[in-house]
Amino acid sequence: MELTAEERGILAGKLGEAARRALEYQVEVGRFWQARRMVPVTNVHLMGDIEVMGDGGLEFLREEVRLGARCRVSATTNARCIDFAHCERLGQDPAEVAKEREIIQCLRRMEVVTTDTCINYQTGYQPRLGEHVAWGDTGTVIYANSVLGARSNFESGPAALAAALTGRTPEYGFHLDDHREGTFSVELRATLDDLADWGAVGKLVGEAHQNYFAVPVFHGYRRTPEADELKHLGAALASYGSMAMFHFVGVTPEAPSELPEQKFAVSEKDIQNVHAGYSLGDGDARLVVFSGPQQSLPEMKRLAQLFEGRKLKKGSSCFVTTNAAVLARSRALGYAKVLEDAGVTILEGVCFYILQNLSSLRRANRWTNLVSNSAKIVNIIGAHRFNAILRRTADCVEIACSGELR
Amino acid sequence: MVEGEALLSEEGFSPRYDLDRWSGIITRPGHKLEGMSLVDKVCFFPTAKGGIAAGWAFYDIKWKKLAPKAFIFGVTNPVMVQGAVFAGIPITAGWTPHPGKVIHSGDWVRVDPARKLIEVIRRQA
Numbered sequence: 001m002e003l004t005a006e007e008r009g010i011l012a013g014k015l016g017e018a019a020r021r022a023l024e025y026q027v028e029v030g031r032f033w034q035a036r037r038m039v040p041v042t043n044v045h046l047m048g049d050i051e052v053m054g055d056g057g058l059e060f061l062r063e064e065v066r067l068g069a070r071c072r073v074s075a076t077t078n079a080r081c082i083d084f085a086h087c088e089r090l091g092q093d094p095a096e097v098a099k100e101r102e103i104i105q106c107l108r109r110m111e112v113v114t115t116d117t118c119i120n121y122q123t124g125y126q127p128r129l130g131e132h133v134a135w136g137d138t139g140t141v142i143y144a145n146s147v148l149g150a151r152s153n154f155e156s157g158p159a160a161l162a163a164a165l166t167g168r169t170p171e172y173g174f175h176l177d178d179h180r181e182g183t184f185s186v187e188l189r190a191t192l193d194d195l196a197d198w199g200a201v202g203k204l205v206g207e208a209h210q211n212y213f214a215v216p217v218f219h220g221y222r223r224t225p226e227a228d229e230l231k232h233l234g235a236a237l238a239s240y241g242s243m244a245m246f247h248f249v250g251v252t253p254e255a256p257s258e259l260p261e262q263k264f265a266v267s268e269k270d271i272q273n274v275h276a277g278y279s280l281g282d283g284d285a286r287l288v289v290f291s292g293p294q295q296s297l298p299e300m301k302r303l304a305q306l307f308e309g310r311k312l313k314k315g316s317s318c319f320v321t322t323n324a325a326v327l328a329r330s331r332a333l334g335y336a337k338v339l340e341d342a343g344v345t346i347l348e349g350v351c352f353y354i355l356q357n358l359s360s361l362r363r364a365n366r367w368t369n370l371v372s373n374s375a376k377i378v379n380i381i382g383a384h385r386f387n388a389i390l391r392r393t394a395d396c397v398e399i400a401c402s403g404e405l406r
Numbered sequence: 407m408v409e410g411e412a413l414l415s416e417e418g419f420s421p422r423y424d425l426d427r428w429s430g431i432i433t434r435p436g437h438k439l440e441g442m443s444l445v446d447k448v449c450f451f452p453t454a455k456g457g458i459a460a461g462w463a464f465y466d467i468k469w470k471k472l473a474p475k476a477f478i479f480g481v482t483n484p485v486m487v488q489g490a491v492f493a494g495i496p497i498t499a500g501w502t503p504h505p506g507k508v509i510h511s512g513d514w515v516r517v518d519p520a521r522k523l524i525e526v527i528r529r530q531a
Contacts, residue, residue, distance in 0.1 A: 025491060032487050032497070052459040054427065056469025078458075136458040156461020159488040173484060210453070212483040242455065242483055354459070380457070383423040383434065 001030055001170075002037045010166060018069035022162035029159065030170025038168040039175050043125050044075035045135040046160035048107060050099045051081035051356045053157065058099055061106040064161075069110045072167035075160075076115040076124055077107060078137045079294060079321070079351040086347055091364060092357045100356070112164065116349030117323035118293045121148065122227060129253050132175055134163035138238035139231070139293050139376065141174075145245040147230050149253035151175045154212070154244055173213075174244055180254060182217035182247050184209065184262035189220060190271045194392040195232045195299075198225070199375025200274040201266050202236020203390075208264065212242050217259055219249040228296055235293055236375040274390065278378075280405045281387030283368035286313075288400040290393075291321035291352035292377035297329055303344075304335035306397040312343035313403035317365065321347045342401075353377050359384045371399050407520075408496055409527065410475035412513045413447040414506055415439050420456030421463035421489070430472035444474045448515050450505050452480040460485045464493035476517045478505060478524065498522065 003011070010023045026038065050058065082092055082100045104114050115124055120135075121143045127133050127150035134155045135141045144150040153173040155163060163169045173179055186205055192198055205216050216237070225233075225248070237243040247255040290303060300322060312318055320339060322330070327348050330336040336346055355361065362384055370386040372378055373396050378388040391399065391406075399405055417438040419425075426433040430445040454460075467473045477490055479499040490497035496519045505524065509515060512530030517523075 028491050029484075029488055032491070033484070047458050047461075053462045054466035054469065056466045057462045059469070060465065136461070138457045153484045154458055156458045156485045156488045158461050158465065158492040159484075210455075211481070239457065380423065385435075 001027055001035060007038060007168070016068055018064050018067040019165045022165040026159070026162050026166060026168070026170055030172065033170060033172035035170035035172040037171050039132050039171040040168050041132045041134045041163055042073055043127060043133045044071070044073055044160050044164040045078060045120050045133070045137065045140055046075060046112070046155070046164065047078040047136045047157045048103060048161070049080035049082070049354065050096050050103055051354050053103065057157070058103060061103060065106050065109050069165055071111040071164040073164060074125070075112045075164040076117070076120055077112060078116070078140070079118040079354065080116050080349055081354045081356040083347045083350045086345070090355070090357070090361055092355070096356050115323065118351060119231070119296060119323065122231070122296050123323060123325050132169070134160050134169045136160040138244070139235035141244050142234035142238045142246065143231060145174050145180070146234060146247065146252050147227070179213055180245060181215065182256050182260045183213070183215045184264060185217045185219060185259040187220040187263070187265040188218055190266055190268045192221070192229070192271070194373070194394070195228060196275070196373040196375065196390055196392045197271050198229045198232040199236040199373070199390065200271050202233050203240045203274060203375045203379070204266055204270055205264065206237045206239065206241025206243060210241050212244060214241065214243055215245045215247065216243070216264070217247040217249065217256060219259060221248070225251060226298075228299055231293055231296075232374065236379070239376040239379045275392070278389040280389070281368055283366070284403065285369050285371055285389070285399050285405040286316045286403060287365070287367045287370050288316070288318045288396050289352045289370055289372045289377060290374070290396070291319065291372070292374045292380070294351065295320055295322040295326065297326050300326060300330045300335045301333070302393065303397070304338040306394055307342040307344060308338055310342050310397075310401050312400050316400055316403050318344045318400040319347060319352055320344055321350055321352055324348055353381050353384070362386060371396055371405070407516065407518045408448070408475045409514065409516045410446055410448040412450065412509050412511055412515045413439070413442060413444065414450040414509065414511045416452065418453035418455045419449070419451040420454070421460050421467070422456050425463070427463060427467055427472070428470070430467060445472050447474045448476045448478065448517055449474045450478045450509065454479055454482045454486040456485070458485055461489040461492065464489040464495055468493040468495065476519075478517065
């Protein structure tokens with residue numbers, strides 16, 4: 001790789017041992033992808049919580065702090081695995097809760113801003129067209145590349161942390177023009193009235209083209225999609241297809257004027273078939289989750305409208321996850337009270353599927369099915385042995401209040 | 407350069423969704439390698455699955471002494487590479503001919519990522 005004088009200085013230890021070993025690691029990753037050089041980044045978003053890191057990761061962070069590691073660019077954290085206000089009631093392991101607190105302290109000492117959100121692009125930092133960033137959580141990356149026109153690869157926790165310490169990342173993948181071109185076209189012939197429908201599109205397209213370097217180009221849609229709709233589309237494409245970018249003609253900034261050859265289409269019938277493909281496994285529909293990604297303020301408002309004056313079915317549980325900023329506004333606006341009066345539990349700064357001890361929580365509550373309007377969570381929650389069911393938002397609320405799957 | 411017993415999978419791999427990180431055993435019901443241990447194996451997978459969380463997972467299993475000797479992927483993604491390099495587990499991708507035509511689970515193999523060479527040292531008895 002061609003390294004600048006500054007980078008050679010970092011490798012010689014001019015910024016300390018933490019930065020030196022971070023850059024050494026990045027160069028090795030860059031060599032794998034035949035990156036020609038490093039590219040400066042302006043912003044880092046990283047995943048680091050005890051559930052994903054384990055004790056080895058925590059020990060690594062302690063060592064970083066001992067080495068005096070400091071962020072060189074602004075860095076924020078992704079959703080974590082513990083909401084300290086609810087951990088006891090959820091039966092989360094006190095030893096792991098203590099480790100989570102220590103991780104937060106370590107990150108803050110390194111000047112990471114602990115925002116604990118997977119919707120940083122809606123509430124934190126919005127990079128501009130062409131801006132290079134190093135983001136983790138696949139949903140944040142695909143939104144940055146596609147909707148904002150910024151440039152990032154999937155940067156896992158250690159890689160994003162290294163980028164924060166050196167202020168750069170290896171130039172490969174979606175930092176390069178070549179990989180940002182559409183590779184196949186998708187005609188949208190469905191109306192897509194609900195967030196779950198947008199997730200269903202992501203499932204259909206993602207499952208059929210699983211490849212990090214596949215870039216679908218959506219076209220033919222007759223309405224302007226909202227940010228939350230694009231968020232659910234992107235999160236599902238990344239989850240089912242491992243994809244990091246899409247184009248949307250008339251919507252996203254780098255959409256091409258000519259469509260790529262290879263064609264795919266999504267019809268009304270296809271969306272109906274996705275919904276019809278989920279059914280109740282053993283047991284009942286007593287768990288409804290709105291999470292993955294965290295809820296935006298408009299999503300909170302919609303949920304409050306749907307839950308207004310209603311109550312959860314006795315024995316049912318409903319969880320909503322969001323970040324501190326959205327929750328504070330939701331409290332001020334009264335949305336949170338409506339939800340809590342209905343019996344909904346609002347969790348802050350977490351995502352449902354990475355909750356510490358989720359499998360035990362499932363067993364303790366004898367949950368077998370999980371109903372959600374998020375196609376992403378429906379895809380990945382299977383690792384915790386849930387039978388997951390995708391339903392439209394209003395149907396999810398009906399299921400929560402009636403206990404009946406429909 | 408590393409040596410170890412080969413373990414070939416016809417199915418892709420995610421250290422988060424497929425692997426029990428406390429035993430090193432593939433536990434996801436229905437995975438083609440369900441019940442098999444990755445510990446100290448040279449693992450062959452056609453594809454990489456899963457999200458960002460995989461980046462910490464390899465370091466975690468290495469720390470618990472449950473890591474494989476090496477990963478050989480057909481196609482991989484940035485997270486697998488970032489995770490394996492961080493954990494110091496050799497990783498390579500993109501092989502011709504398809505390793506499954508030459509190597510079988512149980513064979514003893516030597517992997518040299520720098521020269522991009524896999525040698526079969528001993529066939530399974």
